[in-house]
Amino acid sequence: MSVAALAIENIEVIYNHSVQALRGLSIEVPAGQIVALLGSNGAGKTTTLKAASGILPFEIGRVAAGKVRFFGEDIANRPAFKLARAGMAHVREGRHVFADLTIEENLTAAANALAGRKRGRVDTDRVFEYFPQLRERRKQVAGYLSGGEQQMLAIGRAIIGEPRLILLDEPSLGLAPLVVQGIFSIICRINREQGVAILLVEQNARVALDVAQYAYILENGRIVVNGAPEKLRGDPDVQRFYLGSGDTGEGHASFRDVKHYKRRKRWLS
Amino acid sequence: MSEFIEYSLLGILSGGVTALIALSFVLIYKGTGVVNFAVGEVMMLGAYFYYAATVMFGLPPVVALALGLIGIAVLAVAFERIVLRPLSGQPPVAVLMATIGMASIIHGGVEAVWGGDTYSPPPLLPRTPLIFNDILIPGAVLGNFAVAAVLIAGFFAFFRFTSVGIALRATASDPVTAATLGIDINSALRLTWVLSAVVGTVAGVLIASSAGLSPLLAAAAMSVFAAIILGGLDSIVGAIVASLLIGWVEALAAGYLGGKSRDIVPFVVVLVILIFRPYGIFGSRTIERL
Numbered sequence: 001m002s003v004a005a006l007a008i009e010n011i012e013v014i015y016n017h018s019v020q021a022l023r024g025l026s027i028e029v030p031a032g033q034i035v036a037l038l039g040s041n042g043a044g045k046t047t048t049l050k051a052a053s054g055i056l057p058f059e060i061g062r063v064a065a066g067k068v069r070f071f072g073e074d075i076a077n078r079p080a081f082k083l084a085r086a087g088m089a090h091v092r093e094g095r096h097v098f099a100d101l102t103i104e105e106n107l108t109a110a111a112n113a114l115a116g117r118k119r120g121r122v123d124t125d126r127v128f129e130y131f132p133q134l135r136e137r138r139k140q141v142a143g144y145l146s147g148g149e150q151q152m153l154a155i156g157r158a159i160i161g162e163p164r165l166i167l168l169d170e171p172s173l174g175l176a177p178l179v180v181q182g183i184f185s186i187i188c189r190i191n192r193e194q195g196v197a198i199l200l201v202e203q204n205a206r207v208a209l210d211v212a213q214y215a216y217i218l219e220n221g222r223i224v225v226n227g228a229p230e231k232l233r234g235d236p237d238v239q240r241f242y243l244g245s246g247d248t249g250e251g252h253a254s255f256r257d258v259k260h261y262k263r264r265k266r267w268l269s
Numbered sequence: 270m271s272e273f274i275e276y277s278l279l280g281i282l283s284g285g286v287t288a289l290i291a292l293s294f295v296l297i298y299k300g301t302g303v304v305n306f307a308v309g310e311v312m313m314l315g316a317y318f319y320y321a322a323t324v325m326f327g328l329p330p331v332v333a334l335a336l337g338l339i340g341i342a343v344l345a346v347a348f349e350r351i352v353l354r355p356l357s358g359q360p361p362v363a364v365l366m367a368t369i370g371m372a373s374i375i376h377g378g379v380e381a382v383w384g385g386d387t388y389s390p391p392p393l394l395p396r397t398p399l400i401f402n403d404i405l406i407p408g409a410v411l412g413n414f415a416v417a418a419v420l421i422a423g424f425f426a427f428f429r430f431t432s433v434g435i436a437l438r439a440t441a442s443d444p445v446t447a448a449t450l451g452i453d454i455n456s457a458l459r460l461t462w463v464l465s466a467v468v469g470t471v472a473g474v475l476i477a478s479s480a481g482l483s484p485l486l487a488a489a490a491m492s493v494f495a496a497i498i499l500g501g502l503d504s505i506v507g508a509i510v511a512s513l514l515i516g517w518v519e520a521l522a523a524g525y526l527g528g529k530s531r532d533i534v535p536f537v538v539v540l541v542i543l544i545f546r547p548y549g550i551f552g553s554r555t556i557e558r559l
Contacts (some may be wrong), residue, residue: 058445060358084451096446098439108432109439113451122432157450 011066089158099143113161284516285417309490315470501549
C-alpha cells in the first residue's frame with residue numbers, strides 16, 4: 001500500500017486552552033484521490049483542515065493529541081508556510097482573495113509556495129488553462145470579481161504552488177448551482193490531470209459525494225459514518241440528514257438520536 | 270504673483286521629505302495595523318548615527334548615510350524579534366504602546382549620549398541654489414525633494430513589480446492566507462519594519478543635514494500626522510499627495526500670514542477636508558464583495 005497523502009490519527013484540537021473542537025478524529029486521504037469530509041455547521045470540518053495546514057496557532061488553537069502525517073511525515077507544529085512550500089495547499093473557507101491585489105498579483109503571491117522547489121517566472125498559464133475567464137481579467141483587482149471568480153482565483157492560487165494535496169474548504173459557499181457545477185468539474189480535472197490529492201470539506205453533500213472516492217461524516221468533532229460514496233448515498237440516515245431525502249415530516253430530529261444503534265450495528269458487522 | 274509661485278514651489282518641494290516620513294508611518298500601518306509612534310525617534314536616531322559617523326569618525330557623508338541605514342536596520346530587526354514577536358496575536362494597541370515605549374527609550378538614550386544641543390552635520394547634498402528669474406530655490410530644498418522623489422518612486426516599483434513587494438502587500442492584506450500560500454509572514458513583518466525605519470532614517474538625515482540636528486527633530490514626525498490622516502492612513506499615494514498639499518499650505522500660510530500660522534493652518538485645512546471625506550483623500554473604504 002502506498003503512503004497516504006494525509007493521515008490524521010486520533011487528533012484532538014483545543015482552542016484557547018478550553019474549547020475542544022475535535023475529539024479523537026482520524027481520517028486518511030490516499031495520494032491522488034478525492035476524499036470528502038461532510039457534516040453540519042460546527043461539526044469540526046474546518047478545524048480539521050486548519051489542523052492539517054498548520055494555521056491553528058493563528059486562532060490560538062493547537063493539536064493537543066494525536067498525529068498528523070503528510071506523506072508519512074509527522075507535521076505537528078510545522079509552521080503553515082513551510083507546509084505550503086512542502087506541497088500542501090489550503091483553500092480557506094470564504095475564498096480570502098487578496099482584495100486589493102490584481103489576479104496576477106494574487107497568483108504571484110501564491111508562487112511563494114514554490115520557494116525552494118522551483119524558480120523563475122510565475123506560471124499563470126497553468127491556472128488560466130483551467131479558468132480561462134480569469135485570464136481576461138488578470139489585471140483587475142480581485143475584490144471586484146464575482147463570488148464564483150473569486151473561488152476560481154482561490155483554487156488557482158493553490159495550483160500555482162504545484163501541490164501534492166489540496167485542502168478545499170466549502171468551494172460551493174454562496175455560489176449559484178450552475179457555478180458550483182462548473183467549479184466541481186474543474187476540481188475533478190485538476191485532481192485527474194495534476195494527480196493531486198484533495199480533501200474536500202462541504203455542506204453540499206450531494207455534489208461532494210458525486211466527485212469523491214471516499215467520504216467521512218463528522219458530527220461534534222467525531223467521525224460518525226465513513227465509506228465509499230455509494231454506501232453513504234444508500235444509508236437512510238445520511239439520506240435523511242445530509243441529502244434531504246427519505247422520510248421527513250417528523251419535524252425536528254438529530255443525527256444523535258439514531259446514531260447509537262447505527263454505531264452498534266457497525267461495530268458488530 | 271512671483272511671490273506666490275516661490276512660496277508654492279518651496280512648500281511643495283519641502284513636502285517631499287514630509288512624504289518620506291509619512292511613508293514610514295503608512296508602511297507600518299498597512300503592514301501591521303499599528304500606528305507607529307516611534308517614527309520620529311527612529312528618524313532622529315538615524316540622523317545621530319549619520320552625525321556620529323561624519324563628525325566623530327570623519328567618514329564621507331555617503332558612507333555615513335549607508336552606515337546609519339545599516340545601524341537602524343539592525344535595530345529594527347532586533348526590535349521586531351525581541352519586542353514585537355512576543356506580542357504577535359495581541360491587539361494592535363499593545364504594539365502601539367510598545368512603539369511609544371521604544372520612542373521614549375530612544376529619546377532618553379539620544380539625550381544621554383549627545384545631550385540636547387543642536388549640531389550641524391555636514392550636508393549630504395550639494396547646496397547650489399536654483400535661480401529662475403527672481404525665484405530662488407535653495408539647493409537643500411531641491412536636493413531633499415529629489416532624493417525623496419527617487420526613493421518613493423523606488424518603493425512604488427518595489428511594491429508593484431517585485432515578488433517580494435507583492436508578498437508584503439499580500440501579507441498586509443491577509444496574513445493567515447499569505448501563510449497558507451507559503452509566505453513567511455514573520456520575515457515579511459520584519460522586512461516591513463526595516464523598510465519603514467530605513468525610510469525614516471533617510472528623512473531624518475535629509476532634515477538634519479539641511480536644518481541642523483537636535484532631539485527636537487523627532488517632533489517633526491508629529492506634524493506629519495496631519496498629512497497621514499488627510500491621505501487616509503492606509504494609502505501610500507494619499508500620504509504623498511497629502512504631504513505635498515500640506516507642505517504647500519504651510520508655505521503659503523507662513524508666507525502670507527506669518528511664521529506662527531504655519532503650525533495651525535494645515536490642521537484647519539485637514540479638519541475641513543475630513544468633514545467632507547472622513548476616510549481621507551485616498552483612504553480605502555474596504556472593498557466588500559461576498
